[in-house]
Amino acid sequence: GENVEQHPSTLSVQEGDSAVIKCTYSDSASNYFPWYKQELGKRPQLIIDIRSNVGEKKDQRIAVTLNKTAKHFSLHITETQPEDSAVYFCAAIEGGSYIPTFGRGTSLIVHP
Amino acid sequence: DGGITQSPKYLFRKEGQNVTLSCEQNLNHDAMYWYRQDPGQGLRLIYYSQIVNDFQKGDIAEGYSVSREKKESFPLTVTSAQKNPTAFYLCASSIGATNEKLFFGSGTQLSVL
Numbered sequence: 608g609e610n611v612e613q614h615p616s617t618l619s620v621q622e623g624d625s626a627v628i629k630c631t632y633s634d635s636a637s638n639y640f641p642w643y644k645q646e647l648g649k650r651p652q653l654i655i656d657i658r659s660n661v662g663e664k665k666d667q668r669i670a671v672t673l674n675k676t677a678k679h680f681s682l683h684i685t686e687t688q689p690e691d692s693a694v695y696f697c698a699a700i701e702g703g704s705y706i707p708t709f710g711r712g713t714s715l716i717v718h719p
Numbered sequence: 720d721g722g723i724t725q726s727p728k729y730l731f732r733k734e735g736q737n738v739t740l741s742c743e744q745n746l747n748h749d750a751m752y753w754y755r756q757d758p759g760q761g762l763r764l765i766y767y768s769q770i771v772n773d774f775q776k777g778d779i780a781e782g783y784s785v786s787r788e789k790k791e792s793f794p795l796t797v798t799s800a801q802k803n804p805t806a807f808y809l810c811a812s813s814i815g816a817t818n819e820k821l822f823f824g825s826g827t828q829l830s831v832l
Binding site for chain 2 (some may be wrong): 613616637641643648649651652653656696700705706707709710711712
């Protein structure tokens with residue numbers, strides 16, 4: 608089955624800095640890669656996703672990049688704000704399935 | 720918020736007791752899931768159901784049971800066989816095979832007395 612590794616487990620930045628979270632996956636058949644954000648005490652919510660036929664996708668201050676050859680994808684947050692503080696989960700889904708395999712999560716702390 | 724509701728928010732289990740966590744959705748989604756969340760462990764899949772009256776084991780199904788008698792409901796029972804049940808449990812749903820986006824409930828924190 609699929610295995611997703613996520614790093615770092617904790618990331619601390621100053622407000623205004625950029626933050627990058629990296630994930631690797633094992634199954635070359637995976638073709639959909641969502642990112643979920645879970646604020647403290649709240650439910651995870653999808654913030655951005657990318658499919659394997661696209662190398663990069665942006666949505667305002669967040670972007671996701673995908674390197675299929677290396678089997679890794681990354682979340683980039685620019686101009687971080689305190690409200691970006693949360694746990695971020697990456698996931699990979701194998702083509703033909705819709706069951707995501709999640710990484711272990713990254714706790715992002717943005718200091719004002 | 721809304722669409723997928725979990726109850727209760729907090730639950731306490733005594734030794735040897737079975738407890739049931741409720742999950743209801745009004746999104747008309749075919750697929751429903753149960754995840755267990757432990758600190759530093761991410762989201763681990765317990766059970767999932769693609770259609771009414773059918774469900775499949777996930778990665779950590781031992782000590783848990785589910786039913787899917789109605790499209791809207793997917794209750795999870797934590798049995799006495801689950802020796803380490805303390806965790807945060809998340810229910811989720813998705814449209815199904817054509818759409819992978821998950822919608823999560825607000826979770827139930829289960830603790831052992």
